[in-house]
Amino acid sequence: MQIALFQPDIPQNTGTILRLCACLGLAAHIIEPAGFPVSDRHFRRAGMDYLDQVSITRHVSWPQFEEWRAAQGCRLLLFTTKAATDYRDFRYQTSDILLFGRESAGVTDAVVEAADARLVIPIAPGLRSLNVAMTAAMAAGEALRQIRNPQG
Numbered sequence: 325m326q327i328a329l330f331q332p333d334i335p336q337n338t339g340t341i342l343r344l345c346a347c348l349g350l351a352a353h354i355i356e357p358a359g360f361p362v363s364d365r366h367f368r369r370a371g372m373d374y375l376d377q378v379s380i381t382r383h384v385s386w387p388q389f390e391e392w393r394a395a396q397g398c399r400l401l402l403f404t405t406k407a408a409t410d411y412r413d414f415r416y417q418t419s420d421i422l423l424f425g426r427e428s429a430g431v432t433d434a435v436v437e438a439a440d441a442r443l444v445i446p447i448a449p450g451l452r453s454l455n456v457a458m459t460a461a462m463a464a465g466e467a468l469r470q471i472r473n474p475q476g
C-alpha cells in the first residue's frame with residue numbers, strides 16, 4: 325500500500341500525511357508541481373525529523389508518475405468527492421496506490437480518467453469535503469484493515 329499526493333499545496337497537510345506514512349509504514353509519492361518546496365532540505369528545516377522513517381519519491385510531473393506506475397503495474401485508486409463508490413465497499417490490494425488531490429482544486433480530468441477506481445468517503449449532505457490529511461488517514465485505515473483482516 326502506497327500513498328500519492330497530486331500537486332499538494334498546503335505543506336502542513338503534506339507533513340501530516342508523511343508522518344502518517346512513517347507511522348503506518350507506507351511509502352509516499354509526491355506528484356509535482358507542489359505549492360511549496362518539497363526537497364528533503366526544506367522538509368527537514370520544517371522540523372520533520374521522522375522523515376528518515378518514510379520513503380518519499382518525488383515525481384516531477386503527472387506523466388512521469390504514470391510512466392513509473394506503468395512499470396510497477398500498481399492500481400491507482402483516486403479518492404474524490406465526485407465518486408459513486410463508497411470507499412468501504414472497495415476491495416483493496418497490497419500493491420494499490422491511494423491517490424489524493426490538491427487542496428485547492430482536486431485533480432485534473434486526465435487523472436480521473438487514469439484512475440482504476442474512484443472512491444468517496446461519504447460525508448453529510450451540503451458539506452464540501454474533508455481535509456486531505458483526514459481523508460488519507462481514513463482511507464489508509466480502511467485499506468490496511470481489509471488487507472490485514474481479509475475476512476473482516
Ligand SMILES: C[S@@+](CC[C@H](N)C(=O)[O-])C[C@H]1O[C@@H](n2cnc3c(N)ncnc32)[C@H](O)[C@@H]1O
Pocket residue numbers: 403404405423424425426427428429430431443444445446447452453454455456459
Ligand atoms: C479539500 S479536497 C479538494 C476539494 C476540491 N475543491 C475538489 O473539487 O476536489 C482535497 C482532496 O481530499 C480528498 N477528499 C476530501 N474529501 C473527500 C471525500 N469525502 N471523499 C474522498 N476524497 C476526499 C480528495 O482527494 C480531494 O482531492
